[in-house]
Amino acid sequence: MDFKAKIADAIAKETTLEQDTIITLLEIPPDPTMGDYAFPCFSLAKEMKKTPVAIAEELAKKISFKTIAKIEAKGPYLNFFIDKAVLAETILTKIQKKKLFVEKKKEISLVEGPGPNTNKPLHLGHIRNGLITTTTLNLLKKIGHEVHHVDIINDRGIHICKSMLAYQKFGKDDTPEKSRMKSDHFVGKYYVLFSQKAKEDPSLEEEAKKMLVKWEQGDKEIRALWRKMNAWACKGMFETYKKLGLNVEKAYYESNTYQLGKSIIMQGLRDGLFKERDDNAIVVDLTDKKLDEKILLRPDGTSVYITQDIGMINERYKDFAMDRMVYVVANEQNYHFNVLFEIFKLLKYPFAEKCYHLSYGMVALPEGKMKSREGTVVDADDLIKDMIALAREEVKKRYASLDEKEVEKRAEMIGMAGLRFFFLKYDAAKDFVFNPKESLSFEGETGPYVQYAYARICSILEKHGKSVSEKIYYASLKEEEERNLINLLGKFENVVYSAADHYKPHLISRYLLDLAQSFNEYYHKHQILKEEDDVKEARLFLIVCVKDILKQGLALLGIDAPEKM
């Protein structure tokens, strides 16, 4: 039942406004006690030559229809109260009958992330990236897209040569196995070592450059070393991916793609899309878009970063024929993607209008910016380990006699929930400072808080023992807290569509906090199992729906919903 349309219809009969206009004007009051829908009367004031307050009062007297329990003029607003039982039935049965997200938005969508380098292990920034990436994939899938997780592995370049050179000079025959290190950390160790040694001996920088030239010439020895070290780096990083729940469907390696795109640039030049500068560089003129002139091919004909991005998108189009391409990349590359997308439009790529740079803010530490080469980073594996260890302590504190296996299971669920939620509760666009002491918490606005609400519901249902009846006397749900819960449940679908459409994963986290908080408030104030049958059945049905939505929401964030914790 579409309440908005009904209300708009009733207002349209009494005013000169079109039904569609009214629907866009209708809003949801800031506080549920003010009603379910509100119509602001300001826009009618001029035409009717009355104050909005008078108009609201007048309309309140004229309008009435079934399913509306009450219409109230409050100041310049006309507030509509939907009959509680009708509202509860509409929303709850929709959830119970799985009628959410039936409107599928069919599209093929690619999401790229986290885009690591193979010279060092993953850090905080990659965690943020990876979690935003998977959540975006989950959101798009939820609204009906066919999604594919792609990645770019930056496996060539001067920084890669630096770890290689340090290993060649100081590593001898050492291997990750011999030194008992996770293989990507092993590679990272040599990257840090290079920086240290290069401070004493600046000639190493030159040597690294020479090594890159040799690599490009296909020098057999260098290539073999490169393959060996990259294999180590990738093996370790993919282990971390797994812990983070990342399932990359296809990874594109920069070493395969870095020379692509040149022919497309040359064709674009012939088509007059690009131009040749006096120094023979090929450029695209985007001054009218405030993006200046951007080099596409250097005077010597070599490609730049953006050239290979153009080449790679063609590879991806061959592989997936996507309608949409989302790049999850830090905000330091905002300019790069603005330029890239303009070029896609110039080249008239079919997906050009649906490219999106999901730009996220940098993660810093209280001491300042993270610097891999100085080793001042928060390592991804360490952080995961720490979170799980903390969760383990919390579990043990509460349940001393629980067996080890169960403790581990819960610790991992809860620890990862804390970690994931922390990164997903803020607007991706904002930079943030990662303060380990404050961040590793399980109280307040955290993943475990949401899980706790879920576990509480499971506990009640377990105690109840029987299956929950579906024939409900909805009028028994008359408490204010019940109304709040029902309203929130009714919003879930829109929140998901909005989060997916605007690429805002944090909307899901915020919603889950609201729902969990609202449930905890309800739990605290009202009992369920001790009530009379009518009320008990209705309340049980309500919390079953809350449970279902909590689980769906947590799943979008990749967080487990534990029955016990």
Place this chain on the structure above:
RNA sequence: GGACCAGUGGCCUAGUCUGGAUAGGGCGACGGCCUUCUAUCAUCUGGAAGGAGAGCCGUAGGUCGGGGGUUCGAAUCCCCCUUGGUCCA
């Protein structure tokens, strides 16, 4: 030099796209309550100690970075300035 992003109580943050009712949360502080479904002791119509806390409520705390403009109405839109971050040349 130019461009982009951000600035909301002590700290962190939602709301800004799509203007609307008292700016919503969290952390920290102080005070209370409550108990993953109703604990324990005592006992009779009421009462009590201690411990514990992934929970709930209340209190204090705000020039929505500053200024101007548009509007019946601005955290939200426009302009200028400022601070921080980032990028381009």
